[in-house]
Ligand SMILES: Nc1nc2c(ncn2[C@@H]2O[C@H](COP(=O)(O)OP(=O)(O)OP(=O)(O)O)[C@@H](O)[C@H]2O)c(=O)[nH]1
């Protein structure tokens with residue numbers, strides 16, 4: 001892979017379509033723009049209708065061609081975008097001609113890789129571009145947009161600046177050892193470091209939210225048997241998937257289905273109702289429910305409002321204190337025998353056969369997830385596991401720096417730790433990278449991006 005090559009790829013999916021976009025990037029673009037498309041240069045970022053002529057001067061197609069001069073394109077290199085008719089044969093003929101003109105087919109993600117190598121974007125933006133293409137929930141899309149705009153890079157830069165300031169202050173103490181840093185100043189330095197560590201830990205903590213935005217949220221329906229869990233499950237996903245029957249203990253194996261709720265994508269799980277049972281298979285199902293309850297992000301606790309509260313139900317559910325909960329009192333169409341509890345924002349009385357009630361459940365889950373995960377599409381950032389790893393490296397080294405700050409000799413050591421921490425943060429944006437890191441990152445991109 002050589003950045004001085006001129007590369008080409010189809011930027012739209014392969015196959016018959018109304019239009020197809022062929023993207024070409026590299027030093028040969030200027031010549032191709034002039035010779036194949038007769039674009040009078042300099043003419044940058046203007047889309048014009050042109051005949052694409054091969055080296056043999058055959059007209060392959062009428063295309064809308066846009067030339068981007070070096071420094072003013074996605075990759076940073078001269079780029080030519082051809083919007084052709086969407087026939088794979090046309091695309092093939094153009095590709096053949098491009099090869100004859102000295103270009104080569106692009107590797108996956110090579111356009112974006114070149115954009116990074118040319119300093120057009122940093123690594124967090126490159127990753128955000130891949131997410132913009134693969135995102136499966138609106139939350140993921142909206143938050144990826146923040147990274148694309150460079151917000152994660154800005155956040156990291158501001159932290160790095162604080163670290164460098166701190167280092168400069170420590171270095172004063174090293175340069176003038178006779179003017180030993182007074183105890184008070186040392187405390188101040190340590191406090192500054194504490195603030196930086198807090199910021200880094202907060203940022204690393206956003207990796208968990210990132211998984212949520214990517215749709216890795218488990219929402220479990222739990223309750224005694226026969227309360228209408230499977231009925232509600234079917235109504236929520238809009239498919240008659242789970243068996244429903246008036247006999248208690250119908251569901252045993254758990255089933256799950258993807259569900260979109262506003263900006264979120266969740267995994268909704270229906271499982272066996274919890275009770276004391278003599279049936280071996282039902283008990284096996286209940287054990288599965290209890291184990292799922294420990295791993296869920298949100299529990300929808302379903303009760304039958306036509307019955308008194310099932311004694312010891314929450315005790316049977318086991319300790320899952322940390323897990324968020326919504327209580328749904330189902331069968332509101334029947335005479336109520338469940339004692340009314342205090343008004344609670346996260347409690348809802350419904351009839352699961354009523355469409356508007358099911359909508360209310362969806363809205364409440366969405367609201368709960370928004371609160372639970374501090375979802376704010378304007379502010380959140382996508383913190384990928386790669387970022388988290390480097391953030392934690394930085395945190396660990398700054399913790400060492402904090403310990404070393406105590407003795408005068410340790411001051412020098414602490415600046416070493418600070419340097420390592422700075423490098424770790426630099427790796428997130430790609431200040432220093434090697435081929436393997438870039439290969440690993442870009443191999444998951446699609447061809448043409
Ligand atoms: N009247 C009334 N009946 C309901 C409502 N929701 C569910 N049912 C009925 O309650 C019975 C049990 O429903 P299921 O959805 O199978 O209950 P479940 O909680 O999944 O039961 P298990 O799988 O045995 O744990 C069925 O006969 C449903 O038709 C409701 O809102 N009102």
Ligand SMILES: [Mg+2]
Nearest residue numbers: 229230250251
């Ligand atoms: Mg069921």
